[in-house]
Amino acid sequence: MRVTASPAAPTARRAPVRRIIGVETEYGITCASTAGGPPPLDADHAARELFAPLIARGRSSNVFTRGGARLYLDVGSHPEFATAECDSLTDLLAQDRAGELTMADLAAQANARLAAQDVPGRIHLLKNNLDAEGAGFGCHENYLVRRRGDYWNDARTLVPHLVTRQILVGAGHILTDPAGKRPARYVFSQRADQMEDAVSSATTRSRPLINTRDEPHADAEKYRRMHVIVGDSNIAQGSTLLKVGAMDLLLDYLEGGGDLSDLRLANPMRAIRDTCHDLTGTVLLELADGRTITPVELQSEHLERVRAHVDAELDLTDAHRCVLELWERGLEAVRTGNPALVATELDWAAKQQLLTRYAQRAGTGLDDPRVARLALAYHDVDPTDGLRLRLETAGLLKRIVDEPACRAAVDTPPATTRAHLRGTAVARAEELRRDLSVDWVNLKLDDGHTRPVALRDPFAAVDARVDALLAAMDEPEPPRSGILVTSP
Numbered sequence: 353m354r355v356t357a358s359p360a361a362p363t364a365r366r367a368p369v370r371r372i373i374g375v376e377t378e379y380g381i382t383c384a385s386t387a388g389g390p391p392p393l394d395a396d397h398a399a400r401e402l403f404a405p406l407i408a409r410g411r412s413s414n415v416f417t418r419g420g421a422r423l424y425l426d427v428g429s430h431p432e433f434a435t436a437e438c439d440s441l442t443d444l445l446a447q448d449r450a451g452e453l454t455m456a457d458l459a460a461q462a463n464a465r466l467a468a469q470d471v472p473g474r475i476h477l478l479k480n481n482l483d484a485e486g487a488g489f490g491c492h493e494n495y496l497v498r499r500r501g502d503y504w505n506d507a508r509t510l511v512p513h514l515v516t517r518q519i520l521v522g523a524g525h526i527l528t529d530p531a532g533k534r535p536a537r538y539v540f541s542q543r544a545d546q547m548e549d550a551v552s553s554a555t556t557r558s559r560p561l562i563n564t565r566d567e568p569h570a571d572a573e574k575y576r577r578m579h580v581i582v583g584d585s586n587i588a589q590g591s592t593l594l595k596v597g598a599m600d601l602l603l604d605y606l607e608g609g610g611d612l613s614d615l616r617l618a619n620p621m622r623a624i625r626d627t628c629h630d631l632t633g634t635v636l637l638e639l640a641d642g643r644t645i646t647p648v649e650l651q652s653e654h655l656e657r658v659r660a661h662v663d664a665e666l667d668l669t670d671a672h673r674c675v676l677e678l679w680e681r682g683l684e685a686v687r688t689g690n691p692a693l694v695a696t697e698l699d700w701a702a703k704q705q706l707l708t709r710y711a712q713r714a715g716t717g718l719d720d721p722r723v724a725r726l727a728l729a730y731h732d733v734d735p736t737d738g739l740r741l742r743l744e745t746a747g748l749l750k751r752i753v754d755e756p757a758c759r760a761a762v763d764t765p766p767a768t769t770r771a772h773l774r775g776t777a778v779a780r781a782e783e784l785r786r787d788l789s790v791d792w793v794n795l796k797l798d799d800g801h802t803r804p805v806a807l808r809d810p811f812a813a814v815d816a817r818v819d820a821l822l823a824a825m826d827e828p829e830p831p832r833s834g835i836l837v838t839s840p
C-alpha cells in the first residue's frame with residue numbers, strides 16, 4: 353500500500369480586521385502683507401475671517417460637512433478638519449486631501465473678500481506643525497479598537513513604533529540653532545521636539561504620544577478609539593498611506609495575539625528626539641531591558657513581525673500591499689542614505705531633495721530665508737502658492753488617489769461607514785434649510801418633536817431611523833412648541 357501525504361489543507365485567509373480610521377489636522381494660518389510690512393491681520397483675526405461665511409449662514413464655527421467631516425475652529429487660532437470615519441485606506445487618503453481642498457477654498461474666498469475691501473493681505477493655510485513663533489500644533493490619528501482588558505498594554509507597546517516611525521513618515525524639518533552657533537540642519541520631523549509624555553490622558557497640559565481619554569464615539573461596551581497625538585501632518589499621500597496603514601496592520605497583529613513588549617524603550621522622550629536628529633537612522637536607543645537598538649533596526653523588526661503575521665493569516669488589499677512595500681523601501685532609503693528611493697512618495701525625502709537642491713543652486717545654506725520660504729510653500733494648501741499640486745503634476749510627488757476622487761470627497765462621505773448617514777442628513781438639511789444638530793454619534797432635527805438618532809455603530813451605513821429622519825425633513829415644518837395654532 354502506498355501512503356501519500358494528503359496535501360495540507362489551505363489555511364483560511366482573512367482580510368485585515370475592518371477598522372474605523374479618522375485623521376484630525378490642525379492648520380497653521382498667517383496673513384502675509386501684499387504691500388510689504390507687518391501682517392494686516394493676526395492669526396486670530398485671519399481665522400475668524402476664514403470662518404466668516406459659515407458663521408454668517410447662521411451656523412457656528414463648528415460644523416459637520418456634506419462629506420461627513422467636522423470643520424471647526426477650536427481654542428487658539430488653528431482651523432481644524434477632522435475627516436469622516438473611513439474603513440478603507442483609499443477613502444482616508446481622499447478624505448484627508450478633501451480637508452486640504454476645503455481649507456484652500458475657504459482661504460480663496462477670504463482672500464477675495466480682503467481684496468474687495470482693499471486689505472493688503474493674503475491668508476495662507478499651512479498643513480504643517482509649527483508656527484512662526486515656534487508653537488506646535490497637531491495632526492491626530494484615530495483608530496477604532498475592540499474593547500479588551502489589555503488595551504492599555506497594547507497601546508503602550510506601540511510607543512516604540514510611534515517614536516521611530518518618523519524616519520519613514522516624518523514631514524522633514526530644518527532645525528536652526530537659536531543661538532546661531534551651529535548651522536541649520538535637516539531633521540525628520542517638526543513634532544518630535546514638541547512631545548513630552550509617552551502616554552497620557554490630557555492633550556492640553558502636556559504633549560503625549562497616545563491620548564488615553566476614553567471617548568469612543570461609538571458603543572462604549574464594544575469599542576475604544578485610540579487617539580494618537582504624535583505624528584506630522586503629511587502632504588505626500590505616500591506618507592499618509594504608510595503612517596495610517598502601518599498602524600492598521602500593527603493593530604491587526606496585536607489584536608491577533610502579536611507581541612511587541614520586548615521592544616519597549618527605556619526613555620521614549622529622549623529616543624524621539626535622538627531619532628529625529630539623526631538622518632542615518634543609526635543612533636542607539638536604549639531598550640527597557642538594557643539592550644540597545646537603532647531606529648532602523650526597530651522599524652525593521654516591527655515590519656518583520658507584521659510581515660510574518662500577514663504571510664500566515666491575511667489576504668491584503670492593494671493599498672495594504674503598497675504599505676508593506678513602501679515600509680520596506682523607506683527603511684532601505686534610510687539604511688543606505690539614499691532618499692531618492694522614496695523621494696516621490698515620502699515627505700521627508702521629497703522635501704529634503706527640494707530644499708537641498710535649491711540651496712545648492714543658490715549657493716546658500718539651509719538657513720537662507722529663501723529656503724525657509726520654500727519649506728513653507730511645501731505645506732501651503734493654496735493650489736498656486738503651494739507646491740503640492742505642482743510637484744504632483746510634474747511627477748515629483750506620487751498621487752495615490754487622484755484629484756477628482758479627492759475633490760468628490762469634499763461633498764461625498766465614505767459610502768461604507770456611518771459618515772454616509774451623517775453626510776446625507778447634512779446635505780438634505782442644507783437643501784431644505786432645516787436645523788440639524790450633529791456630532792459624531794448623534795443626529796437631531798431641531799423641530800421639537802422628531803426623535804434624535806444615535807448612531808452608535810460606526811460601521812453601519814444603513815439605518816431605518818435615518819430614513820425616517822430624512823422623511824421628517826421633507827414634511828412641512830410643524831409649529832414650534834409653545835406657539836398655539838388655532839384654526840380660523
Ligand SMILES: Nc1ncnc2c1ncn2[C@@H]1O[C@H](COP(=O)(O)OP(=O)(O)OP(=O)(O)O)[C@@H](O)[C@H]1O
Nearest residue numbers: 372374375434435436437494495496568569570577
Ligand atoms: N469610533 C471611532 N473610531 C475611530 N475614529 C473615530 C470614531 N468616531 C469618530 N472617529 C474619528 O475621530 C476623529 C474625531 O475628531 P475630533 O476633532 O472631533 O476629535 P475629538 O478627539 O473628539 O475632539 P477634539 O479634537 O475636539 O478634542 C474624526 O476624524 C473621526 O472620523
Ligand SMILES: [Mg+2]
Nearest residue numbers: 376432434492
Ligand atoms: Mg480634533
